[in-house]
Amino acid sequence: MKLPSIPTFDKHMARVDWRRSHGETTFNRFAARGKPKLHGVSMAVMAQRGSCGVKVSSRLRRNTELTDLVAPGYSSVRQEIEETLWAGHNLAYGTTGIFAEWAGPGIQKKDAVTRIDRPRLFVFAAFSVNFGKDARLLDRWSAGEDVDTRELYGRISIVTDPGVLSRILNPCPHVEIIPWVTGELRTDGASDEQVETVMREVNDIVDAYAREDGYILDRFGISGPGEGVVIQPVSQAFNQATMLDLSELSWKAKTDHHAVKKVSAPATRAVEIPAGLPEFIETFVTPARIEQMISENFPDGPIDSKGTGRFVTAMRVDVMKESIEERQALGLDDVRIVMAIEAAARQAWKEAMARLPQAEMGI
Incomplete structure (x- = not known):
């Protein structure tokens, strides 16, 4: 499965402004909150009914065996992660899995998470796929073929709430659930004051993460910088939100060190235009x-x-x-x-x- 691309705040707000100008109102039916963004490899880890294992899709490799990408040679790690995923699979239907960041020593460099004791899957959402009677779509998707994104995403239910995720997934020493680190953030563009408040809060948090990743420090006792935050819609059940909602309502703000575009602040209201x-x-x-x-x-x-x-x-x-x-x-x-x-x-x-x-x- 291809992971949805997450825009920066200026691109997110440009999309919000366009939708408001065209009379759309449903895009703000979810509250949104922020989670730490960890420096690793983002991936979807899937357990499909009728299969004997777990598959991984990431920006590096697509539909590979979990053990090949995550932990070659460590069968106990694979078994624990598979058991964790199958716990969630039993509560849903079709194909079930998690969206996670594979992070830790030897995966990326410099941030605090790269110095924890061992690599882990840091979960930021769980998903369940229901294709109904459209087996052809399921076969194409499972084979890694491209399908209509909106059609596919609309059939994938998601859960993002950390408390619910902790109940869906079995405890496992190689799987962590990423917590919320902000309160509710509304970005429907209803007022300039609302947008300014969100930008101020997020920029302060990202500036703090540039100095210290508070989540990694609290959880593992490791001091060092972080990457930033990701804002997600809050979904507490598989029938509440879809992957389409996750794709259209999520946004990110990164520290200067991790920003792929040079900007004046991690979260800005308007797209900044270069002079030449x-x-x-x-x-x-x-x-x-x-x-x-x-x-x-x-x-x-x-x-x-x-x-x-x-x-x-x-x-x-x-x-x-x-x-x-x-x-x-x-x-x-x-x-x-x-x-x-x-x-x-x-x-x-x-x-x-x-x-x-x-x-x-x-x-």
């Missing part, structure tokens, strides 16, 4: 985006000259996808922008080859 092409490149070809492109496209290496074209292509596609509003406002020809992105990407890859020793192929 040099500023555009500085805004979008950031160290965090470079690290993300290497991690996603070269998880096992090698970081060498043969990978230049692949890296440049990945950077161009990602920046162009994420900069639609900025490019339209800037008014520059896309050909010029693409050439500048590719030049910056080639330089970044050259620096990565010099920076990363052969012993460190993954990021």
